[in-house]
Amino acid sequence: VGKLAEEQLPVPAGDALSVLSAKVPGVVVQPSGPPGGEQYIQIRSPTVISKAGNPMYVVDGVILSDDSKPVDIDALDIESVEVNKGAAAASLYGSRANNGVISITTKRGSDVQVGQTRITARSEFGFNTIARMVPIARKAHYFQTNEEGYFVDAEGNVLENPLDGRITSTRRIMDVPWGPYKTYDNVDRFFRPGHYTAFTVTMAQNSRTTNFNISYNNSETAGILEGNDGFNRHSFRINVDHRPRDDLSLRITGYHMRSFRDRIAGEPFEDLLRFLPDVDLGAPGLTGEPYLIQPGAPFTTTLNPLYNEWA
Numbered sequence: 001v002g003k004l005a006e007e008q009l010p011v012p013a014g015d016a017l018s019v020l021s022a023k024v025p026g027v028v029v030q031p032s033g034p035p036g037g038e039q040y041i042q043i044r045s046p047t048v049i050s051k052a053g054n055p056m057y058v059v060d061g062v063i064l065s066d067d068s069k070p071v072d073i074d075a076l077d078i079e080s081v082e083v084n085k086g087a088a089a090a091s092l093y094g095s096r097a098n099n100g101v102i103s104i105t106t107k108r109g110s111d112v113q114v115g116q117t118r119i120t121a122r123s124e125f126g127f128n129t130i131a132r133m134v135p136i137a138r139k140a141h142y143f144q145t146n147e148e149g150y151f152v153d154a155e156g157n158v159l160e161n162p163l164d165g166r167i168t169s170t171r172r173i174m175d176v177p178w179g180p181y182k183t184y185d186n187v188d189r190f191f192r193p194g195h196y197t198a199f200t201v202t203m204a205q206n207s208r209t210t211n212f213n214i215s216y217n218n219s220e221t222a223g224i225l226e227g228n229d230g231f232n233r234h235s236f237r238i239n240v241d242h243r244p245r246d247d248l249s250l251r252i253t254g255y256h257m258r259s260f261r262d263r264i265a266g267e268p269f270e271d272l273l274r275f276l277p278d279v280d281l282g283a284p285g286l287t288g289e290p291y292l293i294q295p296g297a298p299f300t301t302t303l304n305p306l307y308n309e310w311a
Helices: 087-093 186-190 268-274 305-310
Strands: 002-005 027-030 040-043 056-059 078-084 101-106 116-128 194-206 210-221 231-245 248-261
Touching: 056 087, 078 087, 087 101, 186 268, 268 305
Parallel strands: 056 101
Antiparallel strands: 002 078, 027 040, 078 101, 116 194, 194 210, 210 231, 231 248
């Protein structure tokens, strides 16, 4: 069993699962690519090969359903995180816990001194961007051209449509300059830094008979791909403990969250790399669309990832 308390998390993470990264032995946290996407957690080694080996999540004693995402829990609401590994997890929660259990306890205001009220506000602002670009050749190609640098067909005729009928050079070496043709860096044009904002306010109070913690969070993560609206979350939590008698205590936990995730169609980063530099992915469509569906046709039939995001 590994446990993280609030004092071990001096810098809050963006969500409930990121706090485990590099802090609990045997726990691997793999962040997802899309904003607000579910992270993959592996405790020790995988136990199955036919499906994802995600652990079971328990929040304040309540087992989350398979559709629930711990990423929707604000990290500032967390009081402690406990990771149960191996047979200990299955003995406590049954066969569903074969891949381990991550138990999250949220704040209830009991850590505030008796008779005091604590109000905390925190705001963040930052940017998300691509960590490393994939180097690709943009200054030369391997197609047959004439002395002026224009694409030609097998008979040596200049192509009216540079994408229609171009053939590979007999040398098959990527050292032919693009010459008179305009080239584009499509990855640099359509992957831009996306902003990240988060605002959280909490109020906690503790008295002899009652303690509570109320929090509100609004976070927004814009996607780094043009046309993607990213992830937005609004959440409200209220935890109340009341002790009317020495032998009687009441605990109420309430949580409401609304979020929006703009799903990413396909693999846009890989698709952008498939297009040659002389293909303009930002060209408008022929019937009013903001982008062409197949900007490289007939040379390539790959769909424009920008069109997929817009559609």
